[in-house]
Amino acid sequence: MKALLIDDHSLVRDGIEMLLTIRLGFDSVYHAENGAQALTCLAQDSLVDLVLLDYKLGEESGLTVLAQIKALYPTLKIAMMSGEDQAQPIVQALGEGAVGFIPKNLSSQDLAQAIQLVLDGQIFVPKLKDTKAVQQVDEAVTSAQRQIAQIAELARRVIRDKDFSQRIELGESNEVTSAFNSLLEELQQDRSRLQRLAFTDELTGLANxxxxxxxxxxxxxxxxxxxxxxxxxxxxxxxxxxxxxxxxxxxxxxxxxxxxxxxxxxxxxxxxxxxxxxxxxxxxxxxxxxxxxxxxxxxxxxxxxxxxxxxxxxxxxxxxxxxxxxxxxxxxxxxxxxxxxxxxxxxxxxxxxxxxxxxxxx
Missing domain, CATH: 3.30.70.270 (Reverse transcriptase/Diguanylate cyclase domain)
Structure with a gap:
């Protein structure tokens, strides 16, 4: 498995890399200090299984970077990491397509469990004390789960039926669904691209x-x-x-x-x-x-x-x-x-x- 760590503090990245490789068995861990480096890294190797993104990325907003990545890679799993424990950042992150909001102050064991939960296809959010905040986050989680399920189901139908005309229709469309629909439009224009994307490395033409x-x-x-x-x-x-x-x-x-x-x-x-x-x-x-x-x-x-x-x-x-x-x-x-x-x-x-x-x- 491969991961991309986006954080402007190298010590934080080094610590998370140790946890990913030792506890979770990741083969490769890429590092990026900002959004530009992250996009360059993904352009060179898009076969990343997980992205861990800092919510406060120096002068850059982690939410902005999240939206940029999701616009290009709508199905990529991205979990936000932060010291925040308020409802608003969590709801915003899930709304932009994050599959988790993981506190940085967790123990190494709890942090590994949270990341594993995300890898297993679930959504991780921290436990909040405020009742109203809990309700807001629960609603955001439900919405994110529905969106993930819709994308997964549509992807299965597209591959099965070779029908690229299908689209995701939500009452409140967001960047992730728009990006996924745009990808389907591109595939509809060039059907041969699906075969290349599915089985071929774009740069070398070898098997992927x-x-x-x-x-x-x-x-x-x-x-x-x-x-x-x-x-x-x-x-x-x-x-x-x-x-x-x-x-x-x-x-x-x-x-x-x-x-x-x-x-x-x-x-x-x-x-x-x-x-x-x-x-x-x-x-x-x-x-x-x-x-x-x-x-x-x-x-x-x-x-x-x-x-x-x-x-x-x-x-x-x-x-x-x-x-x-x-x-x-x-x-x-x-x-x-x-x-x-x-x-x-x-x-x-x-x-x-x-x-x-x-x-x-x-």
Missing amino acids: RRLFLDRAEQGLRHAKRTKSLTGLLYLDLDSFKQLNDTQGHDAGDQVLKEVGERLKAGIREVDTAARLGGDEFTAVLLDISNEASAQDLVARVFNALIKPIALEGGATWTPKASIGVALTNGEATLQDVMNRADALMYRVKQGGKNQFIIEGEN
Whole structure:
């Protein structure tokens, strides 16, 4: 899972990141100090599972940032975090599309439980003492739950029926429903975009996380059925942030596209290459006979990846990649195999980077 933390205090972000990774098992946590950084981050990786947004964001209003994000990503889960315990901020946040209003002064255990509640699809609000305030918040929660249910139901119908003419009709439309309806209008204009959004990474053209998970599940079943091995390859580019900082994001995008092409060219037709987001790539490798054959395949991919890339303007950049490959006979769960591949990749990073490790099941 991935999270985006938007708070102008780095210590607060660091503390929440520790809680997300240690208690809730998040794989990646992005940081942003303001709305502009948050939107840039989401543009680079829209496959974020949760956004935690500070209500008072320095000179910027958290509600403004919430509205900006919801206008572009109407179904993204965003929970507001604050020291406020009044009804008005909570009602405003829920009205703008937040799925929670989490006090910052909760204990780490209570904070983790509140975040987990949001991840599970529920709405979290603090307990208030004032009866009138409780009633106002309860009404806002009910309205937010109704809105979430309507969006979810409409999304299911659109995907099932391929009918983009449907719209959400509420007595009091807000930014979230308007944004969702706008997205449906765009899809109605370009029906092929639904397929791209559903299964393809927009930048590289590779499979996205959704299609990767589906192919990985199929790969495990295939390995079990054919008594072969399936490999999950996890790849992370080393020092990619430095490239973005020195050469700019256009150069970074050029490198990501080239890496995607090299990864796809290096594997076989039966395999699936995917981009999970940022500089994280993966591949599902089918019909692996043994660890030695996997070694040959991954070595070919690795050697192609680390060749220099010519950038616009005459500069070049030589990629360095940390790769972990977990082999399975299909008996393990997908989550277990993914965790192994991720751990192998990080072992490479800790051991000097720019190499690969392949391991079968013990």
